[in-house]
Amino acid sequence: MARMKFLCDAERCIECNGCVTACKNENEVPWGVNRRRVVTINDGVVGAEKSISVACMHCSDAPCMAVCPVDCFYKTEDGVVLHDKDLCIGCGYCFYACPFGAPQFPQAGAFGLRGKMDKCTFCAGGPEADRTEAEFKKYGRNRLAEGKLPACAEMCSTKALLGGDGDVIADIYRERVLRRGKGSEVWGWGTAYGPGKAGAQPPAGGKS
């Protein structure tokens, strides 16, 4: 059973924003709404600068789904978190709940009127009939129904951003990590949060 996921390889991302542009173009996302963006840490520090591309991570236990007062979210069998814009009231709870800042709200009018929420759909459209003009206008292109993967991942020039079934992309990433001469130390708690004991050193070579 496919479970769609994104995985961004920080060693490969060159902050070109090609994924952001691809998403904007493919889904005709309105001005001011960014379904995907590139985040850079240690910007300008030689050797320490890392970038990753972030969008909705299609969480297995999505907090946006849990807090939505009108229950407009749903999860497909492929593990994609989608929402029904006909039900959304634009309250913004999902924005506060999401750890990735994925939900976006179009703003218009003199008082910063907040529109209905818009977010990455993993290029899977929404509740409207698949591959129709109505679906495209509300949610963007339904590439999964065309047998394609999200435009951001397919357009990534360095293939830093991988998209697809979690098992498949994890295999690709694992192969890369092993080729770089790293092993299992690049996964897990120690890499994410540092060494637990005083005086212990993080894995040689930093993260991969």
Add this chain to the structure above:
Amino acid sequence: MRRVALGAAVIAALFAVGCGEQAQVTVYKQGKYQGKPDTQAWNNASPAAELRGSAWNKGDRGSWETAINQRALGQNEDIRIYKQ
């Protein structure tokens, strides 16, 4: 005594509810996911020819997954460039 037993039973039942777990498996029923209508990707006709997508048999989830996974492997340049 009977009241105490009844009260204990109610409290035990409430604790048992706390140990419950929500179903992790997504159910697609009558064209809907959790009450919201949507079509499964594999229930569309394959537009491989006109849209240059993957080809699968309509309604066959397995063939759609095989096609999409094959496409995902295209992201691995080791396969895409060197092993073809």
